Amino acid sequence: MFRRNFILGVGLCAVTGAVLLSCSTVERTVVVPVDIPGATFVGNGACYECHTNFVRAFPFSPHARVRVETADLKASTGCESCHGPGSKHAAVGGGRGQFIVNPGKTASACFECHLQTRAEFALPQRHPVAEGKMNCVQCHDPHGRDILKPARGLAMARLNESCAGCHREQTKPVVYEHEAMREGCTVCHQPHGSINAKLLHQPDPNLCLRCHAQVQGPGVRPGDLVIGKVNHTLLVSRGACWASGCHTAVHGSNINPHLLY
16 A cells, blocks of 8 residues: 555656646746736837936847737837836836836746746745745846846856845855855755755755765775764764754854864
């Protein structure tokens, strides 16, 4: 009975995973434009008359290539794909919230294309974007050549800097740093959502073992978990490395090079 239920459970998980994968990993290049009653498309040129700061960078942005389903060729790509038809917005002289969609206020426009990200924000542990407490543009620049904020510098350094904007305590300078911090926060954390607490990729010592390789060789018994010069077999049985009273200073320590408190 156990074997039968196990096989059925595995099969159900596989089918569910396939459905989620097929629904959440599609990135759209053609979208149905946002509806603004009474408004028509005016094209990027009309937007650039006021939004001059976007004239140079936006044509090279990935978002500039998003096409909308409309017969109006001048509005087939660009600004109005995300912000909606702009005629009424332009007629009143612009202004925040004046007949225009602002993705900085709601993630719904972003979710129209980024289906996988939308699914990630529905996971049990997540950044509160869907709840309206955060928005996509806090971490991303939708108009730039590179959508990651800040716009300049090495990718990993910029990624960490983006996280540090909110997570000051975790990214402050320390005497003994966790080398994983050099690789970027996403080495350990999912940026959008996760089934694990603290947005971790994995909830147990397997997360640490992705970098901290086990030692094998003379004197190491089969089944033993030896890292460095220490046998961790019994230690990890108490829980995850950071939750078993050992390496609790996971982001770095001013006291101990092994990240012990």
